[in-house]
Amino acid sequence: xxxxxxxxxxxxxxxxxxxxxxxxxxxxxxxxxxxxxxxxxxxxxxxxxxxxxxxxxxxxxxxxxxxxxxxxxxxxxxxxxxxxxxxxxxxxxxxxxxxxxxxxxxxxxxxxxxxxxxxxxxxxxxxxxxxxxxxxxxxxxxxxxxxxxxxxxxxxxxxxxxxxxxxxxxxxxxxxxxxxxxxxxxxxxxxxxxxxxxxxxxxxxxxxxxxxxxxxxxxxxxxxxxxxxxxxxxxxxxxxxxxxxxxxxxxxxxxxxxxxxxxxxxxxxxxxxxxxxxxxxxxxxxxxxxxxxxxxxxxxxxxxxxx
Amino acid sequence: xxxxxxxxxxxxxxxxxxxxxxxxxxxxxxxxxxxxxxxxxxxxxxxxxxxxxxxxxxxxxxxxxxxxxxxxxxxxxxxxxxxxxxxxxxxxxxxxxxxxxxxxxxxxxxxxxxxxxxxxxxxxxxxxxxxxxxxxxxxxxxxxxxxxxxxxxxxxxxxxxxxxxxxxxxxxxxxxxxxxxxxxxxxxxxxxxxxxxxxxxxxxxxxxxxxxxxxxxxxxxxxxxxxxxxxxxxxxxxxxxxxxxxxxxxxxxxxxxxxxxxxxxxxxxxxxxx
Numbered sequence: 308x309x310x311x312x313x314x315x316x317x318x319x320x321x322x323x324x325x326x327x328x329x330x331x332x333x334x335x336x337x338x339x340x341x342x343x344x345x346x347x348x349x350x351x352x353x354x355x356x357x358x359x360x361x362x363x364x365x366x367x368x369x370x371x372x373x374x375x376x377x378x379x380x381x382x383x384x385x386x387x388x389x390x391x392x393x394x395x396x397x398x399x400x401x402x403x404x405x406x407x408x409x410x411x412x413x414x415x416x417x418x419x420x421x422x423x424x425x426x427x428x429x430x431x432x433x434x435x436x437x438x439x440x441x442x443x444x445x446x447x448x449x450x451x452x453x454x455x456x457x458x459x460x461x462x463x464x465x466x467x468x469x470x471x472x473x474x475x476x477x478x479x480x481x482x483x484x485x486x487x488x489x490x491x492x493x494x495x496x497x498x499x500x501x502x503x504x505x506x507x508x509x510x511x512x513x514x515x516x517x518x519x520x521x522x523x524x525x526x527x528x529x530x531x532x533x534x535x536x537x538x539x540x541x542x543x544x545x546x547x548x549x550x551x552x553x554x555x556x557x558x559x560x561x562x563x564x565x566x567x568x569x570x571x572x573x574x575x576x577x578x579x580x581x582x583x584x585x586x587x588x589x590x591x592x593x594x595x596x597x598x599x600x601x602x603x604x605x606x607x608x609x610x611x612x613x614x
Numbered sequence: 615x616x617x618x619x620x621x622x623x624x625x626x627x628x629x630x631x632x633x634x635x636x637x638x639x640x641x642x643x644x645x646x647x648x649x650x651x652x653x654x655x656x657x658x659x660x661x662x663x664x665x666x667x668x669x670x671x672x673x674x675x676x677x678x679x680x681x682x683x684x685x686x687x688x689x690x691x692x693x694x695x696x697x698x699x700x701x702x703x704x705x706x707x708x709x710x711x712x713x714x715x716x717x718x719x720x721x722x723x724x725x726x727x728x729x730x731x732x733x734x735x736x737x738x739x740x741x742x743x744x745x746x747x748x749x750x751x752x753x754x755x756x757x758x759x760x761x762x763x764x765x766x767x768x769x770x771x772x773x774x775x776x777x778x779x780x781x782x783x784x785x786x787x788x789x790x791x792x793x794x795x796x797x798x799x800x801x802x803x804x805x806x807x808x809x810x811x812x813x814x815x816x817x818x819x820x821x822x823x824x825x826x827x828x829x830x831x832x833x834x835x836x837x838x839x840x841x842x843x844x845x846x847x848x849x850x851x852x853x854x855x856x857x858x859x860x861x862x863x864x865x866x867x868x869x870x871x872x873x874x875x876x877x878x879x880x881x882x883x884x885x886x887x888x
Contacts, residue, residue: 332796339795339821346820347788443624445783445809447837457820530784534816536837538783538809540620585792591750591778 313557316612317572320605321579328583335586345464346456346533347578349471350375350526352571354549355556356478357408357519359570362553363482364512365495365562366422370411370429371523371549375542376437378404378527383446383537393451401524407433408520412513422516430546437539446537456532467529474522478567491515495562551598552577555605576601615647615859616657616675616700621835622807622855623647623675626700629856630863641867644669654678658685665689670870673862675700679753680707687713695869697876699862701753716876718865720853722757722832723764725883726806729830730765732849732885733802736828739770741801744793746779746786746814748806755781758806758832766804774800779810786810790817794827802828808835808850815846834886842888849887857881 328335354371361368378400385391385399407429415425456467482488490511493501502508531537556573558565580601584594615623627645634643644664648656657677662685664672672694676682679701686696686703690713698717708715737743745762748755759776766773775793779786790803794817803818805811811831818827824846831838834852841847861881869876 334796334798337795339791339798342820343788343791343795346791444621445812445835445837447812447840449840453819533820534783534787534813535819536783536812536816538812540782540809541784543782581788582792582795585777585789586796588775588777588796591780 313566313569314572316608317556317569317576321572321576324576324579324583328579328587331583331587335583340582340586342458343582344575344578345468347581348574349456349465349467349529350545351548351552351574351578352471352475353522353526353529354519354545355552355570355574356475356567357515357522358549358553359556359558359565359567360478360482360488360491360515361422361512361519362550362558362560363495363562363565364491364515365498366412366415366512366515367426367550367560368408368411368422368429368516368519369426369546370407370433371519372542372545372547373430373433373437374404374407374520374523375527375530375545376539377407377433377440378524379531379537379541380437380440380446380539382452382528382531383448384440386448386451387446387537393455396452397525397528400528401521404524404527405517405521408523409513409517411520412516415516416509416512437541441537441539443539445539447535448531448537449535452528452532453535454532456529456534465532467532470525471529474525475567475571482565482567487511487514492563492565495559495564497563548577551602555602557609573605576605615645616677622833625855626675626859630859632856633860633863641863643863648677654681657682661685661689665692665694669694671695671697671866673697673699673859673866675859676703677701678751679704683707683711683713686715687711690715695866695876697862697866697869699858704753716865716878718862718879718881719858720881720883722754722853722883723761725851725853725885726758726761726804726832727764728761728883728885729832729849729851730762730804731769732887733804733828733830734765734769734771736848737769737771737801741771742774742797742799743771743802743804744774744790744797744800745776746789746793746803746805746810747776748778748781748810750778752781755806762804762806771802779805779813781807781809783809783813785813787813787817790814791820794818794821794823800827802830805829805831807831808833808838811847811850812837812841815841818846842886845888849885851883852886853883854881 382396382400385396411429415422552573553570556569646660696715698715699719702717774797777789779789803814808831829847831850834850
């Protein structure tokens with residue numbers, strides 16, 4: 308029953324935010340707003356799904372923002388300069404993401420280094436690679452990629468949005484219904500106990516990092532599709548939004564507890580907050596202060612309820 | 615240099631390297647940039663290193679118009695000629711430090727005003743417009759915003775929103791989408807750089823308002839060309855990024871050769887349409 312209470316609280320927070328912004332600005336209740344939020348969601352939802360799997364094991368990956376920039380850069384160069392088709396470019400971006408993610412995972416797991424530090428190093432490496440790949444230039448891709456992020460059938464929903472919902476659903480099934488998911492949670496809850504009971508504790512963790520990398524690669528393509536171009540600076544600070552969404556959704560930073568669907572609720576809350584603050588005309592300093600306060604308040608509320 | 619991660623400064627550095635290659639007998643060139651545009655401490659360190667390496671002149675695009683003054687004073691006292699490019703050092707701070715450093719560069723405000731005037735011709739008095747600003751602490755960003763305001767106020771437009779897109783495409787995309795949703799009558803988005811104009815163009819398309827909202831940018835980067843060609847972006851401003859550092863270098867060489875006192879020098883800005 309506990310999980311339904313958590314879920315209800317997240318929905319209540321989201322509803323309260325929507326009502327509050329709606330009262331402050333009439334135009335908040337519009338298709339335009341829905342479109343803005345729906346646009347922001349796919350990339351954040353994909354990365355938050357992967358991040359949840361890494362964080363339930365007690366790990367973290369700070370490099371996803373830079374990786375988003377690097378995979379986008381790869382997509383941009385392949386499509387704009389080398390004229391690859393979309394399908395191949397998606398495969399390449401996902402493969403590059405998985406490769407970088409598994410490298411971060413393998414180095415941290417096999418060499419017994421904290422993933423915080425290894426991924427901090429990767430944050431620098433991936434950003435450097437993004438600049439190298441594009442020679443620090445924004446790449447304009449255009450119509451070849453835009454369809455993926457554009458609404459279809461007169462709705463506000465894009466193919467990217469649908470795919471991201473499917474990934475969230477699959478991630479939730481994997482975490483709560485499948486052996487690998489329970490395995491990841493067991494590792495996060497008590498690594499020694501998992502080890503003693505004969506579970507492999509290395510490979511699942513590397514797998515989680517690789518999956519996060521692959522999802523970040525896909526998120527990078529979605530990001531490019533929304534903008535029609537690839538910017539090597541894309542995703543600066545993106546890791547903070549993704550981690551905030553996961554934490555707001557109640558996943559423990561210590562591992563052992565987490566839910567992909569609740570992370571998705573966190574994504575909705577973060578995306579609505581961003582859209583709302585822009586629409587009420589909040590200045591940059593106010594936006595930052597409010598966003599920070601909301602994150603801390605969410606974690607605080609979660610901790611209190613568990614005491 | 616400021617961040618070599620930014621296309622604009624990369625172009626500037628490449629222009630300078632080409633110039634040096636063509637005048638290899640006249641001077642040697644060291645190009646140094648910082649990791650991100652707000653890393654002031656790193657740029658201060660670079661200036662100190664350059665001075666201790668014994669360079670004759672430093673041509674600098676300061677990451678901050680005030681915070682670099684102290685270290686540049688040290689450089690001048692060590693006998694190094696300092697020329698300021700791109701981002702103008704704050705006049706009051708220079709005065710307080712008792713320092714005179716010539717600025718060789720474009721007038722961002724005049725450039726933004728000129729692009730704004732091209733836009734004003736496409737609108738009618740009373741139309742609603744919105745500005746997407748750069749990083750709010752950046753001097754050139756402030757000047758561009760002021761230039762946009764000059765042009766819009768002169769033509770009687772109503773500026774209904776002005777928010778920062780942090781110089782970034784994705785941030786500007788979110789801000790533009792929000793502005794369009796909150797102000798359905800907005801007829802134009804004035805963006806303080808081209809990356810943000812690209813983000814704004816995607817937002818206009820996303821809102822189903824293609825052709826109804828004019829966009830202008832600043833910098834004339836290569837990625838903007840297709841959008842200028844099909845009219846999604848109306849105009850931008852070229853401050854000749856590839857020559858900006860070269861202008862500074864040429865000014866420095868002239869002073870070193872002729873032993874003259876350096877003076878401020880304005881470099882050209884051109885409006886680019888289609």
